[in-house]
Amino acid sequence: MTAEIATVDIGPTADELAEGRRLRRRKRLTNLAIDVFLVIVSLLMLLPLVFLVANAFKTPAEMLAWPPTILPRDPTLANFSAVLGETPLIRWIGNSLAFAVLSTVAIVATSAIAGYIFGKFRFGTLNLIFALFLATAIVPFEVYMIPLYFQAKSLGILNSVWGLLLGYLVMSFGIFLIRQNVIHSIPDELLEAARIDGAGEFWIFLHIVLPLLRGALGALAVLAFFQAWTAFAWPMIVATTRTSYTIEVGLALFQTGFTVDLGRLSAASATVLIPSILLFVILRRNFVQGVASTGLKE
């Protein structure tokens, strides 16, 4: 029986082989064209930042050169030393860093607890509160920041890291993200088993739930850090003394002065950009996971 089938099965004809080769070659060519296009797009996206960093090392004369050079001919650190001498740049970076780290800690802590409770304790009241959390998520920060400013003022924490932090203590999306993760990746049976063994609720949260949420919390942490690091409108109104500026505000106000030249601006910007790009490249997986999950709200 099997032998009979084998004799019927003749191989592909020469024509068919040629056709296959032709199709494969066409596919390779298409892919090559796509790659070329995507490389060009990628480079165009990066070009402004590359130029910014390059300009930071250029002399005023070279900044005018056409075509603009990517590798400065005679690199100079004059722009950097000028900026560091004229502005408390390091102080501003420190302010931003303290603000971003504290905000990350606050958001991760509140989201972990609230996400767990909303995910596993299905009481009517809690569901109602969760709906409230979600509903306010669509209200942009800019809408309620003026009343919040007066709250910060009455607390006496304007022009300090604590004032900055007030606007970035909780994140509705973070709570939502952790709740989804709790529902999908922590089985009820596990919690029940621990309870039968006599574990307290708080012990369960600390020793069972938190370790299981490590991945999601990591993604959220990266998201929260960059959110605070790049904040602009809120720091702009809350931190208005030269020593309390965040780096974003400091740079933005620095550039409005008259005497400022683009070389120094680029140097100041590069000082901020390079570490944050490095950090992003290192944490890319976490970040992409976090941002991608924002799209899956529905």
Next chain:
Amino acid sequence: MLKRKRFIFAILAILPTLAIFGYVRLYPIADTLRLSLFKWDILSRNKPFIGLANFRELMGDHLFLDALVNTTIIAFGVLLLTIPMALVIAALIFHRTRSRMAGFYETAVFIPHVVSLVPAAMAWKWIFDARLGPLNALLNFFGIPAQNWLFDPVLSVICIIVLCSWQALGYAVLIYIVGFKNLPVSLYEAAKLDGASGPQSFWFLSIPMLKPITLYVSVVTLVSGFNVYAQAFVLASDAQGAPGRQVRVLVLDMLENSFRNYRVGYAASEAVVLLVIVLVLTLIQFSMLRERGRI
């Protein structure tokens, strides 16, 4: 008994977060709504209730209407520029998922979205700079006269749209790639067997199937477009070096009314207008999604 104990734990655990949330979210949102109905100029002690007078005044306020028009143009400009480009780039990156370069493409397109706004805007300020910028140099090279990009009222709006799109693109691409990954492979195989080419299945399969994603990304892009502030602040300084005056946007107008003119109630009514815009956009998104679900 056990259930009650658990309920108490849940309430105790949620209480601190709830308190913070109430203080930094619910209260200021409610306060915005309340203040919009009052005349409160920081300097005076009394805050009389004036109903909808603030909103009536807004309708005739040239600066506000200017800001509203500019912001709307920017938001929709960014939308029109970003969504089609993001869709095509995401489709191509998804097509090359298995190549070694995919990670590089994703990172390169996404980096503008994560870097701090102000330094990134600084890069573009140089590009657009009338005297030093490479854009004018490039135009000269082709014999086109140099333009005063950042000081011309129309061109400066275009500059802001370009900057915002450059930043928004990465996010849209990323969400679209997730969308592509979730589309059923079998459908594409069936289309291929029926002789559909790559562009055909992109046009007739991917675009309709990704409609919910397109809706979501569009609303997110529009909402962040309506909240534009830093970009206008950095790029569009007017000739005297005063930031953001050249292209007036909603958030700038609001902050100016509140902190320069000390008219907090009036600024709050502007915030309410912003909120209404965002709510309407979100409602449109939901109703369009539901419509699609019914078919």
